[in-house]
Amino acid sequence: MTTTTLAVLVPLLPFLGSAAGLLLGRAAPGFVRPLAVLPTLAAAVLAVLVAARQGGGKAIDAATQLTPTGSVPVDLALHIDGFAALVAVLVGVVATCVQIYSTGYLREDPRYPSYAALVSLFTSAMLLVVYSGDLMVLLVGWEIMGICSYFLVGHYWETPEARSASLKAFLVTKLGDVPFLIGLFALAADAGTFRITGVLGAVAGGGLDHPTLIALLLLAGVAGKSAQFPLHTWLPDAMAGPTPVSALIHAATMVAAGIYFTARLLPVFAASAAAMTVLAVMAAVTMVGSALAALAQDDIKRVLAYSTIGQLGYMAGALAVGDRGAAVFHLLSHAAFKALLFLAAGAVIHAAGTNSLTAMSRMSGLAKRIPDAYWTMTVALLALAAIPPFAGFFSKEAVLVAAEHTALGERDVAPAGAGWTVLVAGLLTALLTAAYALRLWLRTFRGRGAEAPDHGRQPIAMTSVLWVLAIPSLGFGLTAAYLDDWFDGHALTPTLTTAVLGTGLAAAGAVITYAVWRTLAARTPAPVPVPHVAHPDAEAGQVEAEALHLPHPAEDPADPGRALLGPLHGPAADGFHLDAVYRTAFVRPVLAAASLVRFLDREVVDTYVRAAGDSAKGLGWLVRRAQTGNVQTYLSALLAGSVVLAIVAVALANAVAGA
Numbered sequence: 001m002t003t004t005t006l007a008v009l010v011p012l013l014p015f016l017g018s019a020a021g022l023l024l025g026r027a028a029p030g031f032v033r034p035l036a037v038l039p040t041l042a043a044a045v046l047a048v049l050v051a052a053r054q055g056g057g058k059a060i061d062a063a064t065q066l067t068p069t070g071s072v073p074v075d076l077a078l079h080i081d082g083f084a085a086l087v088a089v090l091v092g093v094v095a096t097c098v099q100i101y102s103t104g105y106l107r108e109d110p111r112y113p114s115y116a117a118l119v120s121l122f123t124s125a126m127l128l129v130v131y132s133g134d135l136m137v138l139l140v141g142w143e144i145m146g147i148c149s150y151f152l153v154g155h156y157w158e159t160p161e162a163r164s165a166s167l168k169a170f171l172v173t174k175l176g177d178v179p180f181l182i183g184l185f186a187l188a189a190d191a192g193t194f195r196i197t198g199v200l201g202a203v204a205g206g207g208l209d210h211p212t213l214i215a216l217l218l219l220a221g222v223a224g225k226s227a228q229f230p231l232h233t234w235l236p237d238a239m240a241g242p243t244p245v246s247a248l249i250h251a252a253t254m255v256a257a258g259i260y261f262t263a264r265l266l267p268v269f270a271a272s273a274a275a276m277t278v279l280a281v282m283a284a285v286t287m288v289g290s291a292l293a294a295l296a297q298d299d300i301k302r303v304l305a306y307s308t309i310g311q312l313g314y315m316a317g318a319l320a321v322g323d324r325g326a327a328v329f330h331l332l333s334h335a336a337f338k339a340l341l342f343l344a345a346g347a348v349i350h351a352a353g354t355n356s357l358t359a360m361s362r363m364s365g366l367a368k369r370i371p372d373a374y375w376t377m378t379v380a381l382l383a384l385a386a387i388p389p390f391a392g393f394f395s396k397e398a399v400l401v402a403a404e405h406t407a408l409g410e411r412d413v414a415p416a417g418a419g420w421t422v423l424v425a426g427l428l429t430a431l432l433t434a435a436y437a438l439r440l441w442l443r444t445f446r447g448r449g450a451e452a453p454d455h456g457r458q459p460i461a462m463t464s465v466l467w468v469l470a471i472p473s474l475g476f477g478l479t480a481a482y483l484d485d486w487f488d489g490h491a492l493t494p495t496l497t498t499a500v501l502g503t504g505l506a507a508a509g510a511v512i513t514y515a516v517w518r519t520l521a522a523r524t525p526a527p528v529p530v531p532h533v534a535h536p537d538a539e540a541g542q543v544e545a546e547a548l549h550l551p552h553p554a555e556d557p558a559d560p561g562r563a564l565l566g567p568l569h570g571p572a573a574d575g576f577h578l579d580a581v582y583r584t585a586f587v588r589p590v591l592a593a594a595s596l597v598r599f600l601d602r603e604v605v606d607t608y609v610r611a612a613g614d615s616a617k618g619l620g621w622l623v624r625r626a627q628t629g630n631v632q633t634y635l636s637a638l639l640a641g642s643v644v645l646a647i648v649a650v651a652l653a654n655a656v657a658g659a
Contacts, residue, residue, distance in 0.1 A: 025113030036116035044092025079133030082486035104459030180221020215275030226258030243346035280418035284425035286313035291432035322413025323402035325487030333395035362449035394477030397494030
């Protein structure tokens with residue numbers, strides 16, 4: 001079987017599994033789980049075979065015209081280079097882990113068949129984005145992901161939080177997709193083709209007439225999809241969806257699509273120094289702001305959500321300094337440990353019966369109750385904090401090294417100012433990341449209250465996935481020296497300067513956080529045990545759905561985040577009030593305009609409609625009153641009318657004769 005055929009099957013298999021799962025969900029429920037897992041697993045295996053055949057060498061291209069358009073053609077095209085091959089493997093592996101995990105996590109959920117089918121469709125759409133060699137076909141996968149995210153985030157639609165979060169995710173990402181679509185058309189108009197290879201050839205030949213405008217329009221879509229400032233506000237609220245969905249969105253699909261798209265078309269953005277500067281500033285604000293917000297969150301999944309935003313900021317920063325190899329390397333590394341963090345968080349939520357860190361800090365013994373989640377989550381948090389030799393250290397250092405080279409003028413792909421912006425923000429974020437990672441670990445696994453409930457061992461489908469993902473979280477970074485051919489031939493090994501600075505700041509953030517926590521814990525009496533405990537027989541998805549209704553416990557006086565942030569804690573916990581800004585700047589004007597339109601429709605337009613109707617009704621009433629049924633009345637009216645007409649005719653004749 002040719003490589004091209006294998007590549008076509010990679011996105012096709014999950015799509016067929018999704019369709020079959022929807023059709024057989026009610027008629028043959030026993031086939032739902034195999035149809036969820038096996039096609040995705042087969043796609044992952046085929047993606048590995050495609051990557052092995054591609055081998056980081058010459059890109060694989062194949063195309064056939066999809067439909068004649070009369071102007072710029074649309075092709076069903078494949079373009080598989082080293083980046084695409086590795087990202088497809090990532091998507092397949094993470095999606096398979098999520099599907100396997102979900103068989104245990106949502107085993108009693110009556111909506112599991114539709115859930116599993118949507119996850120498969122989500123996976124297929126992302127794989128289409130990864131392998132597509134035509135921008136219009138890529139856009140199809142891009143938009144299907146948006147639709148799937150709406151339904152998956154709103155899986156627990158009985159809760160107002162899930163309904164609101166799904167609508168917000170859809171609308172905010174669409175806000176970026178509108179200029180993104182315009183940018184794609186403008187790019188195709190300048191390049192004369194939607195084919196990615198043709199677009200890159202046009203850029204190399206200086207064929208873009210409006211590079212800055214096109215790049216900024218495309219960046220709007222990237223910011224929405226990859227949750228970059230200022231369109232990042234949907235991602236923390238999307239935690240209302242099931243935890244496996246959060247793992248899929250945050251690790252391998254949706255948010256990864258924007259970064260991957262920018263990496264694939266990086267020469268388009270690099271053609272404009274202004275666009276690269278905007279991307280650098282956007283990445284820097286995203287990194288630092290999300291890290292501060294993560295340090296103030298009380299919900300375990302919201303901490304991880306803001307963490308994802310910050311790590312995407314690192315990837316955008318690498319792209320802003322012109323190194324797509326470092327960006328994709330961190331994308332792959334981050335996917336492993338972030339998927340692990342979310343799936344381990346699902347096990348923690350099940351065991352604790354809540355997603356509140358304050359409630360967890362009032363429980364002791366969670367580490368003993370769920371040892372698999374404890375050890376694997378510890379590995380993932382060390383990778384997130386970029387502690388050597390875990391995967392996050394090598395990929396984050398690759399970003400910092402790229403920023404250092406650009407700042408010192410060793411690369412001219414982007415302005416030096418962009419390099420300094422990314423470098424300083426990246427180092428500051430390294431300190432903050434270690435701080436909130438340790439805070440999360442301490443408050444989750446070092447509680448000082450009553451014993452945590454014993455729910456027994458987690459399902460093997462959940463725990464086995466955790467250990468599978470722990471392997472790349474621990475060792476993927478060590479393969480950096482062997483992946484140069486896959487990443488444009490750029491070395492991804494850290495330099496001494498960035499390694500010392502990055503690791504030193506991370507260690508400082510962890511030490512300060514631990515010292516503050518110990519001091520506060522010593523001053524604070526043992527907390528009152530949390531009153532709510534999930535029933536031992538409740539499945540994890542049910543516990544998570546119920547947790548959305550629970551009020552959060554009172555503040556934890558031993559929370560180091562509050563002490564570290566000081567007056568910034570309140571604004572950081574509320575996302576720096578950006579949602580309030582959006583409500584004032586966009587939501588309220590739109591609602592006011594809608595109210596005005598409703599008033600005009602009811603009081604002005606409807607007035608004319610009602611008047612016309614009332615006039616016809618009145619005339620009909622008069623005519624009806626004239627119908628008495630008396631023949632003498634009718635003859636009298638006829639005679640009177642004839643007399644009137646005769647008088648009028650004589651008067652008109654005299655008037656004409658006199659003139």
